[in-house]
Amino acid sequence: MKANVLVIGGGVGGLTLALKLAKCGIGVTVVEQTKGTSHMYKGELVQPKTLQIFEHLGVLPSVQLSGHTINKIDLIEGNKQDTPSKSAMSYNILPKPYNYALMIPHETLKKILLDEASKFPSFKYIQPGRFTGFEQNKAKVKINKEEVLLQADYYISAEGRKSIIRDSLGIQKKEKQYDHHFLTVTFPRPASLKDGKIISTDETFLGLFPLPENQVRSVYLIPKGTYKEMVEEGIDSFYKKYLKLYPELDGYVQCIESWKKIQLMIPVHYHISDYVKGNVALLGDAAHSVHPMAGEGMNLAIQDADVLGELLCWMYDEDNHTGSYLSYYEEVRKPRVQYVLKLSHLSALAYSKPLKSFVNWRRKVIDQLTQDPVLHCKHMLNISGLGIWKESLVDRVIQSGVIPKRINREIELTENQLLFKETDDYPWKKEMYRDDR
Numbered sequence: 001m002k003a004n005v006l007v008i009g010g011g012v013g014g015l016t017l018a019l020k021l022a023k024c025g026i027g028v029t030v031v032e033q034t035k036g037t038s039h040m041y042k043g044e045l046v047q048p049k050t051l052q053i054f055e056h057l058g059v060l061p062s063v064q065l066s067g068h069t070i071n072k073i074d075l076i077e078g079n080k081q082d083t084p085s086k087s088a089m090s091y092n093i094l095p096k097p098y099n100y101a102l103m104i105p106h107e108t109l110k111k112i113l114l115d116e117a118s119k120f121p122s123f124k125y126i127q128p129g130r131f132t133g134f135e136q137n138k139a140k141v142k143i144n145k146e147e148v149l150l151q152a153d154y155y156i157s158a159e160g161r162k163s164i165i166r167d168s169l170g171i172q173k174k175e176k177q178y179d180h181h182f183l184t185v186t187f188p189r190p191a192s193l194k195d196g197k198i199i200s201t202d203e204t205f206l207g208l209f210p211l212p213e214n215q216v217r218s219v220y221l222i223p224k225g226t227y228k229e230m231v232e233e234g235i236d237s238f239y240k241k242y243l244k245l246y247p248e249l250d251g252y253v254q255c256i257e258s259w260k261k262i263q264l265m266i267p268v269h270y271h272i273s274d275y276v277k278g279n280v281a282l283l284g285d286a287a288h289s290v291h292p293m294a295g296e297g298m299n300l301a302i303q304d305a306d307v308l309g310e311l312l313c314w315m316y317d318e319d320n321h322t323g324s325y326l327s328y329y330e331e332v333r334k335p336r337v338q339y340v341l342k343l344s345h346l347s348a349l350a351y352s353k354p355l356k357s358f359v360n361w362r363r364k365v366i367d368q369l370t371q372d373p374v375l376h377c378k379h380m381l382n383i384s385g386l387g388i389w390k391e392s393l394v395d396r397v398i399q400s401g402v403i404p405k406r407i408n409r410e411i412e413l414t415e416n417q418l419l420f421k422e423t424d425d426y427p428w429k430k431e432m433y434r435d436d437r
């Protein structure tokens with residue numbers, strides 16, 4: 001059995017890539033190990049660049065229909081002694097039409113991608129099927145207790161954090177762990193809770209991200225190693241923790257029947273050295289893992305798939321399979337991912353225990369970030385995925401509150417050089433590059 005491209009892992013990254021390739025008429029097979037849908041909570045916040053990708057893939061209307069629009073994320077610093085300080089990160093300052101984010105249940109998004117890909121005759125989906133390694137340049141896949149060898153022109157590692165391909169290729173990853181973990185759970189929400197909220201104190205924070213059908217996904221920070229103790233304290237004590245931070249959840253958080261519904265989430269941070277080795281490319285969590293603070297994990301996987309998919313479509317179209325072309329994928333994606341990893345790592349540190357005494361400093365930084373028009377714009381652009389606008393030394397000084405924030409400064413991002421253009425996303429299409437390879 002020969003596919004042009006064999007994708008190991010039917011997560012959001014693998015399915016986006018497969019849909020892109022199937023649309024180009026490329027034979028693509030996805031192998032997914034799970035039997036049905038997963039009950040694990042995973043990324044659900046869709047950032048603006050991902051919305052743009054979905055539009056090009058023709059799935060944006062279905063995603064919008066099953067999603068809940070987020071215009072802003074309110075940041076509330078609430079310490080016992082002080083009056084809470086409020087500010088907001090607004091997606092609306094980004095250029096239209098991608099000036100919002102969207103929350104969608106993870107499995108619903110996967111189903112939309114899978115259903116769309118299944119419309120194309122060149123798409124094949126093997127589930128359950130488990131990749132176990134390579135043999136004679138073929139992929140060994142266990143399907144119904146039987147081991148089969150699948151051959152392809154290209155193999156894609158999209159199997160998430162525990163990638164077997166990454167390990168079998170000897171690609172190293174240096175993992176950073178944090179001093180905190182998260183509890184995550186979805187439950188009904190009050191109708192007034194329409195936008196995202198992050199409520200923080202000097203001990204913890206609660207992130208609330210509204211989903212459709214009056215549900216809300218919550219993320220609650222706990223010190224590493226305290227999960228067992230919390231479970232032993234009982235579910236009532238969990239409700240109290242949420243209500244202390246956001247009393248409006250009274251009558252809603254209690255709908256979580258037991259601890260079984262609540263998932264422990266352990267943040268990790270890593271970035272592999274090589275995205276491509278021979279005819280194998282890695283994407284999504286197989287290549288990098290980002291602290292969930294910035295809600296970027298799922299977006300990075302989809303954005304990887306977009307660039308890699310476009311490149312493979314182009315290579316088949318041009319009938320040009322020179323090995324070095326695949327490296328364009330790494331050239332485009334690695335620096336962008338590196339930047340997002342850095343941003344979310346810095347946000348994670350601001351909420352970590354060693355910086356606890358800096359709560360007032362954090363409050364100042366957040367105020368400056370959301371009220372200085374340049375800083376706000378840069379931050380929203382950088383997390384949106386639509387472009388990168390790096391902070392300058394002056395920005396850092398303003399952010400730390402040493403000099404006052406700028407006011408009355410108009411920023412027009414629409415025509416701005418800092419938004420990624422098609423030639424930035426897909427540079428191999430530039431004529432000048434062709435002769436160089």
Ligand SMILES: Cc1cc2nc3c(=O)[nH]c(=O)nc-3n(C[C@H](O)[C@H](O)[C@H](O)COP(=O)(O)OP(=O)(O)OC[C@H]3O[C@@H](n4cnc5c(N)ncnc54)[C@H](O)[C@@H]3O)c2cc1C
Nearest residue numbers: 009011012013033042043131159160284285295297298301
């Ligand atoms: C427990 C958890 C919670 C998370 N929560 C959040 C969150 O709250 N917010 C956020 O932004 N991000 C979160 N993330 C990150 C985000 O969900 C991921 O970044 C995103 O799903 C990555 O997509 P992916 O397609 O690369 O990998 P995955 O979504 O992990 O998909 C990989 C797929 O490969 C399959 N697979 C694995 N091994 C094999 C094999 N050998 N053979 C065949 N198939 C295989 C898996 O079953 C899976 O379906 C979370 C991740 C995890 C693991």
